[in-house]
Each structure stands twice: as C-alpha cells, then as structure tokens.
Amino acid sequence: MNPTLLIVIVVYIAATLGLGYLAYRRTHSEKDYLIAGGNVHPYLMAMAYGSTFISTSAIVGFGGNAGMFGMSLLWLTVFNIFVGIFIAFVVFGKRTLIVGRNLGAQTFPEFLGLRFKSRFIKHFSATLVAVAMPLYAAAVMIGGARFLEQILHINYNWAVWIFALFVGAYVLTGGLKGVVYTDALQGTIMFFGMVTLLIMTYAKLGGIIPAHEALTALTAQVPAALAAKGHLGWTSMPAFLSEYWWIVVSTLVMGVGIGVLAQPQLVVRYLTVKSPRELNRAVVIGGVFILFMTGVAFVVGALTNVHFMQQSGQLALMAAIDPVTHAPNVDKIIPLYIDSAMPGWFTYIFTLTLLAAAMSTMSGQFHVIGTSISRDLYESLRKKDGKGNSLLINRIGLVVAMIVTVWLTFRLPAGIIAVATTTFMGTCAAAFLPAYTAALYWPRVTRIGAIASMVIGTFTTLFLLVFVYAKGSAGLGISMALFGKATLAGFPWTVIEPIAIALPLSAVVLVAVSLATEPAEAHIMKRLLVPIGTVASEE
Amino acid sequence: MFGIPDPQIWLAYILCITSAVLCVVYGVTHWNSEE
Numbered sequence: 001m002n003p004t005l006l007i008v009i010v011v012y013i014a015a016t017l018g019l020g021y022l023a024y025r026r027t028h029s030e031k032d033y034l035i036a037g038g039n040v041h042p043y044l045m046a047m048a049y050g051s052t053f054i055s056t057s058a059i060v061g062f063g064g065n066a067g068m069f070g071m072s073l074l075w076l077t078v079f080n081i082f083v084g085i086f087i088a089f090v091v092f093g094k095r096t097l098i099v100g101r102n103l104g105a106q107t108f109p110e111f112l113g114l115r116f117k118s119r120f121i122k123h124f125s126a127t128l129v130a131v132a133m134p135l136y137a138a139a140v141m142i143g144g145a146r147f148l149e150q151i152l153h154i155n156y157n158w159a160v161w162i163f164a165l166f167v168g169a170y171v172l173t174g175g176l177k178g179v180v181y182t183d184a185l186q187g188t189i190m191f192f193g194m195v196t197l198l199i200m201t202y203a204k205l206g207g208i209i210p211a212h213e214a215l216t217a218l219t220a221q222v223p224a225a226l227a228a229k230g231h232l233g234w235t236s237m238p239a240f241l242s243e244y245w246w247i248v249v250s251t252l253v254m255g256v257g258i259g260v261l262a263q264p265q266l267v268v269r270y271l272t273v274k275s276p277r278e279l280n281r282a283v284v285i286g287g288v289f290i291l292f293m294t295g296v297a298f299v300v301g302a303l304t305n306v307h308f309m310q311q312s313g314q315l316a317l318m319a320a321i322d323p324v325t326h327a328p329n330v331d332k333i334i335p336l337y338i339d340s341a342m343p344g345w346f347t348y349i350f351t352l353t354l355l356a357a358a359m360s361t362m363s364g365q366f367h368v369i370g371t372s373i374s375r376d377l378y379e380s381l382r383k384k385d386g387k388g389n390s391l392l393i394n395r396i397g398l399v400v401a402m403i404v405t406v407w408l409t410f411r412l413p414a415g416i417i418a419v420a421t422t423t424f425m426g427t428c429a430a431a432f433l434p435a436y437t438a439a440l441y442w443p444r445v446t447r448i449g450a451i452a453s454m455v456i457g458t459f460t461t462l463f464l465l466v467f468v469y470a471k472g473s474a475g476l477g478i479s480m481a482l483f484g485k486a487t488l489a490g491f492p493w494t495v496i497e498p499i500a501i502a503l504p505l506s507a508v509v510l511v512a513v514s515l516a517t518e519p520a521e522a523h524i525m526k527r528l529l530v531p532i533g534t535v536a537s538e539e
Numbered sequence: 540m541f542g543i544p545d546p547q548i549w550l551a552y553i554l555c556i557t558s559a560v561l562c563v564v565y566g567v568t569h570w571n572s573e574e
Binding site for chain 2: 208290531
C-alpha cells in the first residue's frame with residue numbers, strides 16, 4: 001500500500017480512537033450511553049444524523065446507479081433533503097423531542113411503547129429492529145469490508161473483523177457519545193471529500209453547463225436494451241410508466257426517500273439535544289450536508305459517462321463490466337471513475353470519505369440493535385427497566401449485536417447490499433411511520449389502531465418481499481422453493497418496491513381501526529405537548 | 540436549463556438546491572426559537 005495513504009489512515013484511526021476515549025470518559029450513566037446525555041451541540045447532532053443517514057452504499061451504490069439511470073435520481077436527493085432533513089427535523093424531530101422527553105423515553109421502541117402505553121408495541125418494535133437491522137448493518141459491513149480489502153490488500157475475513165471490532169470498540173465504551181463524536185469527525189471528512197469531488201468533476205468537464213450538455217449529447221448512445229426498458233438518456237426521466245420509471249420512482253424515491261423518516265437509529269438522534277432550538281439550528285447543517293452527499297453522488301455518477309466516453313469511447317456501464325462475469329457492475333462505476341479521472345492525492349481523500357461513511361452508519365446501527373436487545377427487550381421482559389447495572393447490560397447487548405451482524409456478513413451474498421438497504425428502510429416505514437406520525441399528531445389514534453398498523457405494515461412488507469417483489473423474492477428463493485416460481489405476480493407489481501403498497505395500507509389500517517375503537521386516551525396528547533420537564537403527573 | 544433539456548430533470552436539480560436553501564433560511568430565522 002502507498003505509504004501516504006497508510007499515514008492518512010493511521011492519523012484518521014488515531015483521531016477516531018481519541019474521540020472514542022473522550023466519549024468513554026464522559027459516559028457515566030445510562031442516559032449518557034443511550035442518548036449521549038441529552039445535551040449535544042446542534043452541529044454534532046446534525047452531522048451524526050447526516051453521516052448515519054448516508055452510508056457508503058448511498059455514495060458508491062446509488063452514485064453508480066446514477067451512472068446507469070442518469071440524473072433522474074436527483075429526485076431522491078430532493079426527497080433526502082426536503083423529507084429526510086426539513087420534514088424530519090421540523091415536523092417530526094421537535095415533537096419527538098418534546099413528547100419523548102416528557103415520556104422519559106430513551107430509545108425509539110420505548111418511545112412508541114410509552115406513548116401508546118403498550119408493552120406489546122415496545123417489544124414488537126424492538127424485535128423488528130433486532131431482527132431486521134442486522135441485515136442492513138451486514139449490508140453496510142459487506143460494502144465497507146470489501147472496500148478495506150481492496151485498499152489495504154488484506155483478506156476479506158480480516159477486513160470484516162477489523163471493521164466490526166474497531167467500530168464496536170468505540171460504541172461499546174462511549175455509547176451514543178462515542179457514536180456522535182466520531183460521526184461528527186466522519187461527517188466533516190465526508191463533506192469536504194464530496195465538495196472536492198463535485199468541483200473537480202465540473203472543472204474537468206469544462207464547467208457546469210458544458211458538462212451537462214456533453215451528457216445530453218450522449219442520448220443517442222443509450223444501448224438498445226436500456227432504451228427498451230424506458231431509458232431516454234442521462235439528462236431525461238425514463239419513459240412514463242416504463243420499467244425504469246417504476247424503478248426510479250418506487251424503489252429509489254419512495255423506498256429510500258420516505259423510508260428515512262421512521263428509522264430508529266435516526267429518530268434517537270432527536271433525543272440527544274436539549275431543546276427544539278438546537279434542532280432549528282441543526283436543520284441548517286443537515287440540509288447543506290445532504291445536498292453535498294447524494295446530490296454530488298448522483299450528478300457525478302451520471303457525468304462519469306462523459307468522462308468514460310472521452311477517455312475510452314464507452315459508457316460508464318460498459319467501462320464497469322466485470323472481467324470474470326462479463327456483466328456490468330454498477331458498484332464499480334464510482335471507484336473506477338475516481339481511479340481514472342481524479343489525481344492521486346484525491347484518492348486518499350475519497351478513501352477516507354468512504355471509510356468514514358461506512359463507519360458512521362455502522363456505529364449508529366450497532367448502537368440501536370444493542371439497545372433494542374438490552375434495554376427494550378432483556379431489561380423490559382425481566383421488568384428491570386433502569387434497575388441493576390444497565391450500562392453493563394447495554395454493553396452486552398452491543399456485543400450480541402456485533403456478533404449477529406458479523407455472522408450475517410459472512411453468510412449474505414454480495415449482491416444483497418442495495419436490496420437489504422431499501423428493504424430495511426421500507427420495512428421501517430411501513431411498520432412504524434403511520435403509528436409514529438399519529439403518536440405525535442393525531443390525538444384520536446388508539447393503541448389497537450397502532451398495533452394493527454404496525455403488524456399489518458410489517459407482514460405486508462415481508463409477504464411482498466418474499467413472494468412478489470422480484471429483486472427480493474429471487475434473492476431470497478423462498479417463493480421458488482415453495483411454488484417453483486421466482487415471483488407470484490406480474491409486471492408492474494414485480495418492480496414496485498414493497499413500501500409503495502405496504503405503507504399506504506398500514507396508514508389506512510391505522511385510521512380505520514382507530515376510528516372503530518374506543519378513543520379512551522385522547523387527553524394524553526395535550527399533557528405531553530407541554531414544555532420539556534413541566535409535564536404533570538397522570539393523577 | 541443548465542444544459543439539461545428535460546424539465547423534469549432540471550426541476551429536480553433546482554429543487555435540490557432550493558430545498559437546502561429552505562433548510563438554511565428556516566434554521567437562521569428560527570435560530571433562537573424554542574418552538
């Protein structure tokens with residue numbers, strides 16, 4: 001390995017471990033471990049939210065997809081910023097903070113459980129997180145370890161263990177403080193890496209407008225196989241209602257864009273700040289951060305076509321053909337572009353950017369899986385909430401989370417990354433979003449309505465994933481084993497992301513069942529919306 | 540616009556930037572608000 005790169009990585013690791021140690025020194029109570037003491041600076045909160053939100057797969061995986069689909073993916077960035085930051089912080093974040101603090105909640109399952117006065121809801125949510133999130137964490141881990149294997153020239157199995165132990169170490173010792181402090185460093189690195197990538201790409205291609213015009217000029221080069229599926233060029237939306245249109249709109253925009261609102265590892269970030277004022281300030285940083293993450297990845301991903309055409313007379317997809325399988329691999333587009341178009345010094349920055357992106361997402365996942373197992377399930381089922389040595393129990397929960405994730409990492413096929421990511425976000429949205437939204441804004445919602453919505457949202461997503469949605473059902477193979485068919489439905493159902501069906505259904509069930517059941521607890525909302533710390537006792 | 544012929548794409552390009560500007564304006568105007 002290049003000695004400069006080695007020095008850069010060693011400095012980065014030393015800085016991360018230093019921040020992990022600082023967090024360890026400042027973690028004395030369960031509140032420190034679970035919500036970073038509840039007094040985090042808005043910059044740290046926004047960076048921790050943004051860098052957890054954006055994984056390596058958002059930059060490399062989805063950026064590579066933009067190399068194939070083109071700039072239509074920018075609609076996902078619009079959703080990422082407007083829904084993932086603005087709506088998330090202003091509409092959901094502030095109320096979650098006020099209601100969550102007044103309830104005394106320190107995790108997302110606990111928040112839902114206390115709000116609806118239901119242990120079932122708490123345990124169901126925690127079980128869903130503990131079962132589904134390791135899949136997403138393993139997907140991030142596979143991406144990160146493959147990347148580490150490539151740059152450090154080490155064995156893949158070693159790369160997985162290095163990743164898991166390194167990230168696990170600072171989450172184990174510093175809890176959410178360890179996550180937040182290191183996320184802020186990692187987010188800052190990611191921001192500067194992506195800003196530089198954008199500037200250098202536009203500069204290389206002659207400026208913003210000439211670069212886009214050159215990409216538009218490639219429209220005639222769209223391969224016939226892609227054109228048949230609705231591809232109209234890299235600066236055009238796919239043909240309305242074509243296969244590619246459905247993929248872009250439902251899989252990417254709906255699945256990942258809206259799915260972000262109900263992810264437990266992000267919701268818990270709202271509880272780390274002192275008051276809604278800090279969230280107002282964090283909106284500024286969060287919005288700009290995300291613009292330079294997915295916005296840059298999608299613009300640059302699409303523009304790689306111009307570079308590869310100028311350099312070798314071929315499209316990005318052709319440049320990324322795997323020499324072994326002879327099939328194009330979209331995940332290779334961004335790394336190939338960095339290698340062939342950017343100067344050597346930038347590869348160091350970009351390496352750090354991707355390492356930071358993987359680690360910041362994984363730390364948040366480990367933390368939430370761990371707290372779901374320890375606080376929300378183990379302690380709650382033993383009725384020991386807050387009693388005994390909670391810090392130790394939470395740390396044991398984290399070790400379990402790590403082992404489960406590593407175990408899955410060694411067993412999942414490599415092609416599962418994008419499917420696991422969208423599946424997790426989709427499942428969270430269908431299971432949690434209607435109940436979570438109603439918990440904050442709809443006094444008429446009932447416990448039974450919330451339970452029905454969560455259960456139906458979860459199982460509808462699972463059913464669609466196993467038997468209908470082609471990418472999921474073919475990958476899982478259960479439909480094939482039972483019925484001899486990869487999927488039980490036909491187009492367009494096979495390409496519509498499960499969230500697009502399961503989320504509306506879950507919302508309708510929530511409203512219908514709530515209206516049909518006794519509205520016994522409508523006064524709760526008023527009591528919980530008083531300023532933090534002034535909530536009256538129930539009697 | 541911006542060398543992009545399809546309005547559905549340049550609109551997305553503009554909306555990305557507008558959404559980030561909205562976040563900045565909202566945050567700055569509510570900088571000290573406890574609401």
